[in-house]
Amino acid sequence: MVHGDWRRGLILVGNLEEAAERAARWLVEKTPIRTLRDWATSFSLWPVHLTTSCCGAEFAALYAPKYDAERLGSLPFTHPRNTNLMLIEGTLTRKMARVARITWEQMPWPKFVIAMGACAFTGGLFYNSYNIVLVQDVLPVDYYVPGCPPPPEAVADALIKLQKKVREGKWRPRDVEDKGKLEELMQPVYTKAERYRESVVSWRRLLEGL
Numbered sequence: 001m002v003h004g005d006w007r008r009g010l011i012l013v014g015n016l017e018e019a020a021e022r023a024a025r026w027l028v029e030k031t032p033i034r035t036l037r038d039w040a041t042s043f044s045l046w047p048v049h050l051t052t053s054c055c056g057a058e059f060a061a062l063y064a065p066k067y068d069a070e071r072l073g074s075l076p077f078t079h080p081r082n083t084n085l086m087l088i089e090g091t092l093t094r095k096m097a098r099v100a101r102i103t104w105e106q107m108p109w110p111k112f113v114i115a116m117g118a119c120a121f122t123g124g125l126f127y128n129s130y131n132i133v134l135v136q137d138v139l140p141v142d143y144y145v146p147g148c149p150p151p152p153e154a155v156a157d158a159l160i161k162l163q164k165k166v167r168e169g170k171w172r173p174r175d176v177e178d179k180g181k182l183e184e185l186m187q188p189v190y191t192k193a194e195r196y197r198e199s200v201v202s203w204r205r206l207l208e209g210l
């Protein structure tokens with residue numbers, strides 16, 4: 001905590017580290033520095049390597065020499081601490097939803113999410129499976145890219161749109177709104193699978209009794 005009148009001399013009281021952190025946060029939110037930060041962030045969108053399903057092939061194509069997403073300043077990294085973008089590549093199973101959420105929690109702010117493919121936001125081919133989680137239920141999604149799978153050009157388009165949004169300062173730190181649902185989804189996989197198995201068994205018994 002910093003107290004005092006600067007004309008008469010500064011008196012420092014309390015936790016200096018905390019005061020310095022608050023001052024830095026205050027300074028970063030001032031216009032010229034914030035503009036510079038947003039500009040730099042837009043050209044440093046580094047996705048974490050987390051392949052959830054077959055849309056991953058298109059992700060690989062986007063970063064291969066033909067499309068070369070690196071020229072947009074986007075470079076895939078393996079460690080969540082060094083990344084600020086998560087591309088969910090298609091189907092998200094309950095098991096992988098937990099992995100995606102834990103990885104996302106480890107990434108530093110500001111961080112963004114792009115969901116690729118029909119499976120990511122409607123379930124796609126597996127829409128009625130007991131084991132599918134929609135990305136928006138576990139992560140705050142910035143852009144959806146439709147298709148099965150979406151071509152690399154469409155993903156590049158989402159990346160460019162995200163860059164524009166960041167440069168214009170139109171992003172805010174967000175989280176998934178329905179925490180209750182998130183907690184329910186983070187329950188062990190077997191709970192829902194078990195319920196599904198029980199319903200199949202009871203239907204079979206019913207049919208055998210006819």
Ligand code: SF4
Pocket residue numbers: 053054055089090091116117118119120124125147148149150
């Ligand atoms: S959208 Fe199509 S390509 Fe992508 S994960 Fe689903 S089935 Fe696979």
